[in-house]
Every structure is written in structure tokens, then in C-alpha cells.
Amino acid sequence: MLRAFLLRFFDINLNMKSSVEPLFRLINRNDLSHVVRERLERYPAPYDNHYGVVPMAPPETGISLGSTAHRLTAAIGAIAQVDHLVQSIEDPYYIGRILVRQEAVSSSSIEGTNSTLDELLGIEEQIEEDRAEALQVRDYAALLERIVPVARAHGSEIFDLDLIREIHREVMMHDPDYRDIPGELRTCVVWIGGIRNIARSTYNPAPPAHVAPTLAHCLAYLRDEGMQAMAQSVVERMAIAHAHFEAVHPFRDCNGRVGRLLMPLVMAANGHAPLYLSPYIEAHKAGYVEALKAAQQRLEWADIVGFMSDAIVGTVAELHTTRAALSALSDRWKVRRRFRAGAASTRALDLLPSYPMITANRFADMLGVSFPSATVAIEQLLDADILRERTGYRRNRVFVAHEALRIINRPFGAEPEM
Structure with missing residues (x-):
């Protein structure tokens, strides 16, 4: 009955004019897989003409990667390479201070919270004005430095609701415009894209009543409570968990930053050197958005796994390039x-x-x-x-x-x- 109504609803409204066309171009039945269409649920008033997707629990079994498989293999090799370097040499660059701060700057920039590495370093040396956006970036970096060692020490058991709320609370505590209590799950309708107009959204996340249970599915997946640790690599689990978290969108704002912060935690919790992927994501934002859409709208996980695999390979290559340049610079300094x-x-x-x-x-x-x-x-x-x-x-x-x-x-x- 519900499915028939939704299909008829979409068919009628697809013929409507300009102001609502963007919504139905993005949320009509041709954009969503059959399984996702079955997960649509009406939003509460005043948005009761719109529907949100109640995400299924992340898959625990192996996923079909097709032509993406070789990209995953390259990413696994890149992780192993960095793990070896971190364990075998004294040079701490590959898990260093600057990498954490570049992650904080880029991840925040993706969400429109703009600062620079210079400004962040200046705040830490107490020479820059404490601008609200820069303080948020500083808080992000400080939180990463504090909780990555915790993830390394305690493993996947750290992924619980308290952790998610703590991350959000710490990152948002200096945002003067945030309308909810930092760390509290949302009780309102949110949408992705469209700025202030839901009719132009690119994706409608879970209705408020489904935030807590669908987030619980994501956290159980992060804790490896099913078969995923045996059936999926750490790269697949990191990518799938990130896409699922963004589909739930548990907070009014800052979901992207929280979701990207989870990625180095997944790596650390699984015994790997954490890699900070936001600079790559910022440089390839269009591909990132499209990969998330494929996962969220059609449950096509290969695209997000492929993107994150490329992000890992690209990030490791960038690490090597930067480290080599800094080493060469150090040699030049020594003879000046x-x-x-x-x-x-x-x-x-x-x-x-x-x-x-x-x-x-x-x-x-x-x-x-x-x-x-x-x-x-x-x-x-x-x-x-x-x-x-x-x-x-x-x-x-x-x-x-x-x-x-x-x-x-x-x-x-x-x-x-x-």
C-alpha cells in the first residue's frame, strides 16, 4: 500500500513545475534502488510532504567490488607500507603533529568552516585571534590527538554512543550558531544539499524517530559485532561505516566532520597507523559526493570503497613526497x-x-x-x-x-x- 502510494506520489509530482522539480529529480524512484525505495518514510510536520530514507544496517558479508577490487588491493598495500615505516624507523612524520592539523583544516573546510594551517598554528602559539571557526578546527585537532591513542589501545570496543556524542560535543563547542546542544542527537528534520530549501535537497536522511536505532546499527558494525571483520577488509569497513553514518546524519550539523574523524579511529582500532584522508577528499570533493550518493541511494558500496581506496593510495603517496622534500630541505639546512x-x-x-x-x-x-x-x-x-x-x-x-x-x-x- 505504502509503495503504491509513493510511486503514484512521485509520478504526479514529477509533472509539477519549477520549484519542486529538483527534489523529484533527485528522489524519484529512478534514483533509488528498489530496496531503498522500500525504506522511505514520511517526515513529520511541517515537512510531511517529503520522505526520508531509513538506512538498512550495513552489510556484514562480502560485497561485490568488480573492477574496484584492484584499487582496494592497492590501498591495503599502501596501509601495510605505512605500518612498516612507522614500526621500523624512529622518524615520527607518518603519524605526526602536522598531519593531524591538516586533517582538521581540510575536514572542516569541506563543511564550510574555514581556517588555514597557518592560523591554526598561530592560535596554538597564542598569537592569533581566537576566531570561532579557527577554534573549531583547533578543537578537532586536539580531539584527534587525544582519542586516536585510545582507539589504538582499546580497539573497536570504543565505538559507542558516548564516543559519538563526545566527538560532536568537542568539535561543536565553539560554534556560536549551532542551534542544538552539542552532542545531543537531533530531533528535527535535516536534509543534505539545497541550503535552506528541502525541495532542492540531494538526499533526505533518516526521520528523527529513526536516528537512534539506525545509529545503533552503525555503531554495532563499527564494533565488528557481526561477520564483517572476517568478510571485509578494514578499508571496506571504514568506507561503508562512513557512508552509513552520513546516511543516518545523527546531528543537526557537523555530521561530515564527525564521520570523517571516525575513519582514522577505525584504522587505529584495527591496529594500523591512522591515515588522515580529508585533504584528499577536499581535493576530490565531487567524486566523494558521488560515491556517497551511490552507497546511500542505491546501496552500491563499490564506489565508496573505491574512492576511499584511492584516497588511501593518494594520501600515502603525498606523505612520501612531503617527507622526502622535508628530508632534502633538512640536508640543505645543515650545510648553510x-x-x-x-x-x-x-x-x-x-x-x-x-x-x-x-x-x-x-x-x-x-x-x-x-x-x-x-x-x-x-x-x-x-x-x-x-x-x-x-x-x-x-x-x-x-x-x-x-x-x-x-x-x-x-x-x-x-x-x-x-
């Missing part, structure tokens, strides 16, 4: 002047790629030297043009490793400028 072995200025050369913006106080603290000794070392690095003073102040000065920052800040996929 005669550095005394063991001196603070010499030891700083290994510190600067992780702290390319730094104050004398942090410099002294990180190297375990007195403030006067730190000041002498900084002057030596200024003389060699390894550091440049940024503020122009006589006190509370901030120093930038400008060449390192130029390598780190380049657009994703661009060759480093040396």
Missing part, C-alpha cells in the same frame, strides 16, 4: 652554516618540520634548554634563513620555518617547491 654537534640549533633542525611556527618559549621547552640558550639558537637559525620572524614585535616574537611551511602548505598533489 657550521652547526655544532648537539647544540640547540642543531637539534632544532629535526624539530622544525613538526613545529614550523614556534615561539622562543616553546623552543626552549621542546629542546630542554634555558630561554637565553633558546634565543641564541634562534638567532643562529635566523642568520641562516632557516627561520624568519613573523610578528615584527620586540617581545612575544614568533618564528616561522618558511621553507618547511611552504612544502607542507602546498595544494594536495602539487610538487613541493624547493
Whole structure:
């Protein structure tokens, strides 16, 4: 009865004029698979002319990948490569401080919360104004640094409702425009796309009454409570869980950031070095959106698995390129002047790629030297043009490793400028 009504409803409204055409172009029966059409449910008033999708639980069995299989194989190999590097060398770059902050900047930017890596580093050195959007990005980075080790230590059992609410609460606590209580599941209708007009949405997530139970399905999947850990690789589970979480859309806002933050947690919980994929996603946003649509509207999981596989391979390649460029830069720094072995200025050369913006106080603290000794070392690095003073102040000065920052800040996929 419901199916017949929906089909007739769509057929009638497909003939209506301009203002409602975008909705039915995106949510007519030709865009949704038969199984997804069966999951449509009317929204409560005042949106009771529209329908949301109640997502099925994520699949636990193996999924058909077809031509995507080789992309998955490449991603699994890339993960193994980074795991080996992290375990076999002392260099911490592959799980380093800057990568977390680039993830925070890019993931927030995808959602329209704009900051820059320079601004974020400046806030952490207490030289930038505490702008609300930049504070959200700072909170995202701080949360990642805190909970990735927890995921590594405790495994998949960390994925529960308390974690999801904590993530959302921490990321949104400095958003002055958020209309709900951060961390509370939504009780309202939301839609994806269309800005303020549901008639132009690109996807209608679960109705409010179905948020809690469908989110519970997602969390059970993340905890590997079914057969998925044996039937699916970590890449497949990460991709499927992300698409399912976004289909549920459990909060009024910030679902994308929470969903992308879950991805490095899945990797860490499964014993892998976390990879931060948002810079790749930001650079390939159209493909990301289309892959999510295929999963959510037609349960075609291969597209999102393929996209995330490419994101992993691309991210690992970018890591290698950046690390090689920073290593070459370090070699050039070492011959710019005669550095005394063991001196603070010499030891700083290994510190600067992780702290390319730094104050004398942090410099002294990180190297375990007195403030006067730190000041002498900084002057030596200024003389060699390894550091440049940024503020122009006589006190509370901030120093930038400008060449390192130029390598780190380049657009994703661009060759480093040396």
C-alpha cells in the first residue's frame, strides 16, 4: 500500500513545475534502488510532504567490488607500507603533529568552516585571534590527538554512543550558531544539499524517530559485532561505516566532520597507523559526493570503497613526497652554516618540520634548554634563513620555518617547491 502510494506520489509530482522539480529529480524512484525505495518514510510536520530514507544496517558479508577490487588491493598495500615505516624507523612524520592539523583544516573546510594551517598554528602559539571557526578546527585537532591513542589501545570496543556524542560535543563547542546542544542527537528534520530549501535537497536522511536505532546499527558494525571483520577488509569497513553514518546524519550539523574523524579511529582500532584522508577528499570533493550518493541511494558500496581506496593510495603517496622534500630541505639546512654537534640549533633542525611556527618559549621547552640558550639558537637559525620572524614585535616574537611551511602548505598533489 505504502509503495503504491509513493510511486503514484512521485509520478504526479514529477509533472509539477519549477520549484519542486529538483527534489523529484533527485528522489524519484529512478534514483533509488528498489530496496531503498522500500525504506522511505514520511517526515513529520511541517515537512510531511517529503520522505526520508531509513538506512538498512550495513552489510556484514562480502560485497561485490568488480573492477574496484584492484584499487582496494592497492590501498591495503599502501596501509601495510605505512605500518612498516612507522614500526621500523624512529622518524615520527607518518603519524605526526602536522598531519593531524591538516586533517582538521581540510575536514572542516569541506563543511564550510574555514581556517588555514597557518592560523591554526598561530592560535596554538597564542598569537592569533581566537576566531570561532579557527577554534573549531583547533578543537578537532586536539580531539584527534587525544582519542586516536585510545582507539589504538582499546580497539573497536570504543565505538559507542558516548564516543559519538563526545566527538560532536568537542568539535561543536565553539560554534556560536549551532542551534542544538552539542552532542545531543537531533530531533528535527535535516536534509543534505539545497541550503535552506528541502525541495532542492540531494538526499533526505533518516526521520528523527529513526536516528537512534539506525545509529545503533552503525555503531554495532563499527564494533565488528557481526561477520564483517572476517568478510571485509578494514578499508571496506571504514568506507561503508562512513557512508552509513552520513546516511543516518545523527546531528543537526557537523555530521561530515564527525564521520570523517571516525575513519582514522577505525584504522587505529584495527591496529594500523591512522591515515588522515580529508585533504584528499577536499581535493576530490565531487567524486566523494558521488560515491556517497551511490552507497546511500542505491546501496552500491563499490564506489565508496573505491574512492576511499584511492584516497588511501593518494594520501600515502603525498606523505612520501612531503617527507622526502622535508628530508632534502633538512640536508640543505645543515650545510648553510657550521652547526655544532648537539647544540640547540642543531637539534632544532629535526624539530622544525613538526613545529614550523614556534615561539622562543616553546623552543626552549621542546629542546630542554634555558630561554637565553633558546634565543641564541634562534638567532643562529635566523642568520641562516632557516627561520624568519613573523610578528615584527620586540617581545612575544614568533618564528616561522618558511621553507618547511611552504612544502607542507602546498595544494594536495602539487610538487613541493624547493
